[in-house]
Amino acid sequence: MKSTLLKPYAHYVRRKVRKAAERAVLSQEEIMLDLVRTARDTAFGRDHDFAGIRTYEDFKARVPIVDYEAFRPYADRIRDGESNISWVGKPKYFAKTSGTTSGVKFIPLTRQSIPNHFGTARNALFSYISETGKSKWLDGKMIFLSGSPEMSDTNGILTGRLSGIVNHQVPAWLRTNQLPSYETNCIEDWETKLERIVDETINADMRLISGIPPWVQMYYERLLARSGKDTILELFPNLEMFVYGGVNFEPYRKSLEALVGGRIPSVETYPASEGFIAFQDSQTEEGLLLNSDSGIFFEFVPAGEIFDERPTRLSLGQVETGVNYAILLNTNAGLWGYNIGDTVEFVSLNPFRLKVTGRIKHFISAFGEHVIGKEVEDAMRIAVAKHGVEVTEFTVAPQVTPPEGGLPYHEWFVEYASPPADPTAFAADLDEALIKQNIYYKDLITGGILRPLVVRPTAPGAFRDYMKSQGKLGGQNKVPRLSNDRKIADKLGLA
Incomplete structure (x- = not known):
């Protein structure tokens, strides 16, 4: 109806x-x-x-x-x-x-x-309905993987995470469709919360799933492990919509679509x-x-x-x-x-x-190259497409004083779901894709100031372990794609 x-x-x-x-x-x-x-x-x-x-x-x-x-x-x-x-x-x-x-x-x-926050989310979803004619997701269950909706008081001003605040603005006619329950949403520990979310949704008629891609991926993996199904579409045959924001979806697309069992229509937001x-x-x-x-x-x-x-x-x-x-x-x-x-x-x-x-603060310019997030994500997208690789997560840091000696370089820490058959060729193509985008990086490579980038495969779950160690597992938290220091790089476990 x-x-x-x-x-x-x-x-x-x-x-x-x-x-x-x-x-x-x-x-x-x-x-x-x-x-x-x-x-x-x-x-x-x-x-x-x-x-x-x-x-x-x-x-x-x-x-x-x-x-x-x-x-x-x-x-x-x-x-x-x-x-x-x-x-x-x-x-x-x-x-x-x-x-x-x-x-x-x-x-x-x-x-x-x-109204800017909730009204814009509505505009995005209703624009999709109007353009495509697809609205059956409104008749089933939907989940928004978000922070806790619990509030504290700051001199009379309710205080909480944005995703939790927005949760309070969901209209009554939509609340009957919404999961997880309020009690589960209030759980602070992400892994405990995730298990409860799986409990509440595994047998539901899920039709819309919303969240930041790496945490949605974790949710999908838990669902499949618990259900014994091969794909999310086997578990949720009426799944019709994926809503995401906060990070570039492309590095996660292949892994997520493999878990889902196909491509689901999506709507991107920028909140x-x-x-x-x-x-x-x-x-x-x-x-x-x-x-x-x-x-x-x-x-x-x-x-x-x-x-x-x-x-x-x-x-x-x-x-x-x-x-x-x-x-x-x-x-x-x-x-x-x-x-x-x-x-x-x-x-x-x-x-x-x-x-x-x-x-603005996520860049590498240890040598004057000023490489930005868009450039490393585009380079990864090109290399992944060429080699048929599946990447779970990655970040890039400068290696100014290599322990092995020699010229400095950009160090790429990559967690693979499906690694390249030829790691050397993959790294070379990744480097070439970055050179084509950033003239300063190109000059440093051709001028012998930097050596070509080095790819370090990380241990399975290395990025999740890092985020957990920082108290940033789940919710709206994201791994920076690159940084001008090694605060993240030095805490990642290598394969």
Whole structure:
């Protein structure tokens, strides 16, 4: 019944999404002025002369680019219970996240910003229904592998993980379809929680599965081990949809599809605690549609300039395709000029569609090469396709002073589900694919500064063991694809 009744509404949602996409630049200008006008009398608004902002040039002159550390003085005042600090009133929630440099971060969510999070997820799924006509997943069970929905209290502000907060926003008509149970979802230990999730879903009519690919893979493996089935589709013959976000799916695709027993239609999303940025609105077009009409004013900085004293700041109407940008958010939750640390590249300007290319802090430039996440993922994708390899997980680190002597190199730590028949040829093709993407890396190789990359096979489960040791097993946690140090590399068990 739900699948039939909701189809007309899905068509309405998709039409609304498309109309918003057509006026994205105008919407962004309106949102900027509306945000400034609303927050003019807050502490942040007074400190930054919001009353004097009339244009984007005015805005850039008054609002600095910040990370959480720079925003912390305002965040701490909000946490202390003060009102009207960076947004009117007090937040309804704090999304609590762990940062690599800032410790625990408290990201405000307000009554005005909450619809951005749940409404965008709805828009993504209903766009899929409208485009494909497939909606039977609404009539069965669905699971969202997420963090605990339990909340704590911070001076009257409910505090928890974003995925848990969003769990509280699921409408009543959908809750009857949702798994796992609230009690199971509240279990903190991931492996214990996973066993309970398997208990609750193994005999259910699962039709939609959502989560970060490596943890979904772990869920699938436990299901198959427990059930004795060969594929997930044998266990869940009505499985119709996979929803994911947070990481590039391609490195996991082959392994996941082998577990599933085929390709399942998927919808990619780009959520963050600071705001739901983009979502896949089409099964045929490349990229994710920028969420241009949802209370967020976006800015973009060429990635190479983000740490400059005066970087170039661009509004949506000024971006180009094929350029790697750091993305800044200004939101109706009270974030201003906020650098979330992600980089994106536009693949279309009509409408504005983008792809996530990596993290500002996740790169290797030990020798001036500045290799980024997109480049190592593309290189791996090319080599995997050529050699028929299945990769479970990987990360890359610099080896500046090789213990065996000789030239330094990039060290790739790879956990295989199916290793290459010729490891030497695989490493050579991986190196060649990276050389073709990064001119600086090429110069270092051809100039004899670096030797070609080295691939180290890791022990089975090495990455899961590492994440567990860091208290980051499951939920929304992700293994960095690369780093400019060896903090991860030196803790991975080799085969």
